[in-house]
Amino acid sequence: MSGAGAPTLHVDGSGLKVVVVAASWHTVVMDGLLAGTRRALAAANVTDVTEIRVPGTFELPVAARAAAAAGADAVVALGVVIRGGTPHFEYVCQAATLGLTDVAVQTGVPVGFGVLTCDDDAQALDRAGLPGSHEDKGAEAAEAAVATVVALREL
Template sequence: MSAHGAPSIAIDGAGKTVDIVASMWHTEVMDGLVAGALRAVEAAGATARVIRVPGAFELPVVAEKLARGGAEAIVCLGVVVRGDTPHFDYVCEAVTRGLTDVARTHAVAVGFGVLTTDNDAQALARAGLQGSQEDKGAETVAAALATAAVLASLDV
């Protein structure tokens, strides 16, 4: 699993709002990712706003709007499962590039919680559900809040 070597990040999110933008595709996996993200927000002492979008492809445009509005931490959650066509590659590349552009253009913390898996079993293993091996929703919140703290500390 990719969690091997992951840092343990303790975050004080008091006074911060985390905008969680979550895809609607793959309901069971997404419900787990969102629940994990909300648990992590609460544990950090932050508040959350959840915004649902149709699919992973729509994550960047909503993240862009939030960044323009002054968001402190944006967590983007989605699932793209490889199929029989190159659609997987196009969606993954567009989402990755789009979210990277938002983070760099606005110097805002954008947590990348988009699972890109070969099959449903791999997505379920990372969804933070009972029996899952990882909780990528919670991990993404921790990364976004930690990045937001670093950005806020920089006097440049």
């Protein structure tokens, strides 16, 4: 499992404004990712949270960019892409990854990367933070975004 060696992040995000942008595909997995994100933000004392939904993972970068421009201290981007029989998987995964990276670098607003890129439904479910899942990528993305804001403020 890829979660081996993951850090334990305990940070205080009090006073931060966080926007969660979430895709709409794969409802069960997305519900798990969103629940994990909410738990992690609550544990970090983040109370100013806005959630918006976009159609799919491809649309996450433009929504993240708008959130950064609107004053978010951090963005958490959540999506699920499951490999199919066409190159669509590679295009969407690459566009989302590069787009979200560009948003973070160009705006200076940390973007927690909670985009699952899986070969099948079972892999996605195993990472969704649901009962029986081995990983909680929604929580990890939220923790990373908040921890990065805190780290950048130390510069």
